[in-house]
Amino acid sequence: MDKLQAIVDQYQKVPGGLIEAFHAVQDEYAYIPEEALRRLAKAFEVPLARAYGIASFYSYLSLKPRGQYIIRICKSAPCHVKGAAEVVKTLEEELAIRMGETTPDQLFTLEFTECVGVCAETPVITINGEPYGDLTSAKVKEILAQYRQPQ
């Protein structure tokens, strides 16, 4: 894992660098593997129990393997009012997984998130950080089709 060493080198001297390193690991592997967490804890001289506490606290960090595309659905009030439940239903049906799960082909993961700040276009999802607003069932299917095509 020399990619991991590069991450350690980049953030080791930065104050609060452990969280930055967690993000970098996640960008690389789509989640934080156990071995990576152990190595980062050692490199940053943070006890393992505390490093694990940090990694498991933030909803943005994942300790479970995830798909190539992480679809997050806003669970805050405005999206809720504008029909987020319908979007969730469509996503779960289309991908045949439940929220929090990853498709068997490792392509998609479904997660809830807090407000992503695009409340003018509720309900909103993000796919790997890219927002999609004013969603309907039909629009969700369309978007998924785009991501399913080999890019």
Added chain:
Amino acid sequence: MVNLTIDNISVSVPSGSTILQAAQAVGLKIPTLCYHPDQTVKANCRVCLVEVEGARGLQAACSQTVVEGMVVRTSTPLVFKARKAVVELILARHPQDCLNCVRNGCCELQDLAQELGIREIPYAREIKGMPQDKSTPSLVLDPDKCILCRRCLTVCQEVQTVNALGLRARGYQTSVGPAFYQQLNESTCVMCGQCTQVCPTGALAEREEIDKLLDALADPSKIVVTQMAPAVRVALAEEVGLPTGELDMLTLVGGLRRLGFHRVFHTNFTADLTIMEEGHELLERLNNGGTLPMLTSCSPGWINFIETFYPDLLDNLSTCKSPQQMFGALVKTYWAQKAGVDPAQIYSVSIMPCTAKKYEAARPEMQDSGYQDVDLVLTTREIGKLFRMAGIDLKQVPPSEFDPWMGAYTGAGVIFGATGGVMEAALRTVYEVVTGNELANLDFTVCRGMTGIKEAEVDLAGTQVKVAIAHGLGNARQLMERIRAGEADYHFVEIMACPGGCIGGGGQPRQTDNAQRAIRIEAIYQEDVALALRKSHENPEVKQLYTEFLGQPLGDKSHQLLHTHYQAKSKKLK
């Protein structure tokens, strides 16, 4: 000073005091749960809410500092309603199986529910349903009973710097335990049990083994012998309704006989023996260029700690087994021989202030008698329970003498129970062995007290011997870092895993806070000074043991039975 009124009582307290402290100063008890007198304020449980005139909402008394002219009310309908709601919410997520809980009758949450008059829980019940962790011989972690007060985290992370326990996940999913939801025996846990001293509920407790003793006592083929550690007597008094230290030793012996033990001995005897072996080991290291500083090896929590965090310094560790294990090895060899008993029949029970001793007794290294040297370890708390279970009132038991050959002890053995005691006992003996002169003053007071790291220099016939003492693993870590870095030139270092030494052990009566530790330490030194013999090398039964069985300190038999070597724990743990 700051002046305020609490429930119309005028109070004057130093500036910076909290409302809680001000209330205590005038004898008002505000209920608390996450608050602990030895820890930084967490203010997460919200049980100590009070009304403060002019303040928005209720204030947490444990964290709110007083200001001049403050008007506080602690007993209003609003306050009671809020506190009740807080405890009801905690109870909605609590198993409420109090009748079969290890803490039944001694639980802070239970007490609080009773004090607040809670009769029903108006909220939906939701229990985490997580499995108990019984992976170690010492402790049981039951996350369902955890109220997330975080006292155990302060102890495990800040006081002991072991960091076995941490928080996992967030919100409703939050739980306390090792990383990756691993078991305690896969973590850095050293089994010191300090977490069980601060846990307000039954989430962290000793692993109870009273039934094993009852079975052994009922087995006619067994000879059940017992030893009790130096720190047990002073604290056991608290378990049986007596003031600290005021349980008479021979009355306790009588009580143990009533429980059914066939022979009653004392770990103080092998504490004296430890001084003979360890004192001579120190002299040998000093004279023959051995690895220095030599580190004491009595405390099993400390052994686990050095194996886990400082395996590179294991050569510094004295090869002496702990007094418990020396006793275990001898009772099935020396004593069995003298008593004409088949060692296979002996069931060896030790009564310890310690949860880590349960692990130590089960170590593979500890079978030098040809059998498991110590068969069962019960904590001071468990033996207290046993006396209550058996209906034995120690205030009414006639005294009884120890059985011969392994029950005699000196004041030097007694003080093993307090931080600095092993060092002081060693100095008393080593001084006289080296100089050949009688010590004028036996009290090495520099070794005593609750200071985290104590240092001293002792003149041994012209040789200056530098010693250090650390208690609590956070202090031990500081000392070990300096030793590892080559910044410390000590010859001899005493380390005890628990703050205050064994009197503050993880198996001692609850609640063991620093104030209580100081009281127990006082009682230990009173016992020492009241004894005619206060130097290990004057123990008549230890002398007899050398004459009849061991030969000399560090002799072949000693090496076979009383000494051992420890191993590095897996690197994965760090």
